[in-house]
Amino acid sequence: MRALAAVFARELRLALRRPAEWAQAPVFYGVVVVLFALAAAPRDPALVALAPSVVWVGALLAALLGIERVFRGDLEDGNLEQLLLAPTPAPLLVASKIAAHWLLTALPLVAIGPLVGAALGLPANGCKLLFFTLLLGTPTLMLIGGFAGALTVGVPRAGLLLPILVLPLMTPVAIFAGGAVRAALQGLPAAAPLYFLAALLLLAATLLPWVAAAALRNALE
């Protein structure tokens, strides 16, 4: 437990030293959405209908930005080997690294998302639902991204490879998140898609840290 807390705290400390780096994701997010709104016709009603998917796709892309850094820095400074040799099970350490990364890059997106929705003209209940879907969905995104980052940690230039690996795995999250917000906008109960999002998160949290740890081991062999 102490080892997990130490890994978690180390991540946060390292990130706080470089505020410009983890501020990239929210800024990127803002720019994407502004561009989207500017490219559409002013006061286009279609923009409101598309707002949930704009907010979600923006969050998806922003979440992908920093994902490569999660394990790559550790591989370069040798910290990764220590992580895998530590007595604490490696999957738990991987999970706590991903949790720290979520706190730093995704939590701001969760906070901004509903505001972005409101700016695009989404009504209040839609924004509320958007907040819950982001809260439940972004940890799943981070777990998937962490897995892909672990897979490609040994590859010299992961670049475009990472989105290719991550995006197909993220489709269920995008489907349910969009579905929940749309259901709320139509006045239908939105609990079911939220439960599905929670189920996806549980599934991802129980499986992916193990697979990611295996991928890291493979990269180091």
Place this chain on the structure above:
Amino acid sequence: MWLWFHRLASPPSFYRFAGILAPWLLAIGLTAIAAGFYGGLVLAPADYQQGDAFRIIYVHVPAAWLSLLGYSAMAVAAFVALVWRIKLAEAVVVASAPAGASFTALALATGMLWGKPMWGAYWVWDARLTSELVLLFLYLGVVALNSAFSDPRAGARACALLALVGAVNVPIVHYSVVWWNSLHQGATVFKPGGPSISPGMLWPLLTAAFGFTMFYAAVVLRRMQNELLIRERNSLWVRELVPVVAA
């Protein structure tokens, strides 16, 4: 039996075995495909509802079947490769991905050609189509990941992990779209193949599907042979083999 299996699983004897088997599978596969296509295009009667457009089924269904069979085989091989660290299973994973991707793309393309005259649009966001599309992306992800690694073994094992995660993902995508569509009431729902199929239409379909499967096996064996040659290029058996074949 076990001893036989072990002997076969060694790269040199597998290479030889695959070299003998692949041309036979290819010949059987192509013959069955030719028979299936002939039966489908010429002998089978036109469908009373879909007319002659239903004949696309003889390309579409075998391709779709292979896209699923190929992914299942790849996922099983991935599991075997990761748990028992068998080199041949790693080669199966790597060899399946490009072939599977091509048949998935074929299934999508022929599905679109069929969809246009039947339900008026090339593309509908239906569960089958969407999961097939995600399947294509997963196959391409495996291909891209493998080509990014310089060490073939590390690449194959990374691909195996990705294939396993993808195998969990595909049914989730399928059911999430089923559920998602049920929210949009009255969304276009279609059932390929229609309600039932007459024997005259069925036998060419089964023959073609059998032929495609044999063909696929031949292709995977060939690709596995290539993979083994690359991996073991400095071993004695490759050194002995190469001058004979290349001469």
Place this chain on the structure above:
Amino acid sequence: MNPGFWAMGGYAVYVWPAYALGLAVLAWNWLVPEAHRRALLRRLDEDHEETRGIGT
């Protein structure tokens, strides 16, 4: 063949491209690994030739 066969009951523009694509995919699947194997064997032979020269 009678012209009715090639017309495919008016669906020729859909049926024939589907079969053409199918045959193209089959050809690609067999020819690409086959060509790769030829190239591989040739290259390996050259590589081995060099190292044999060093050995003797």
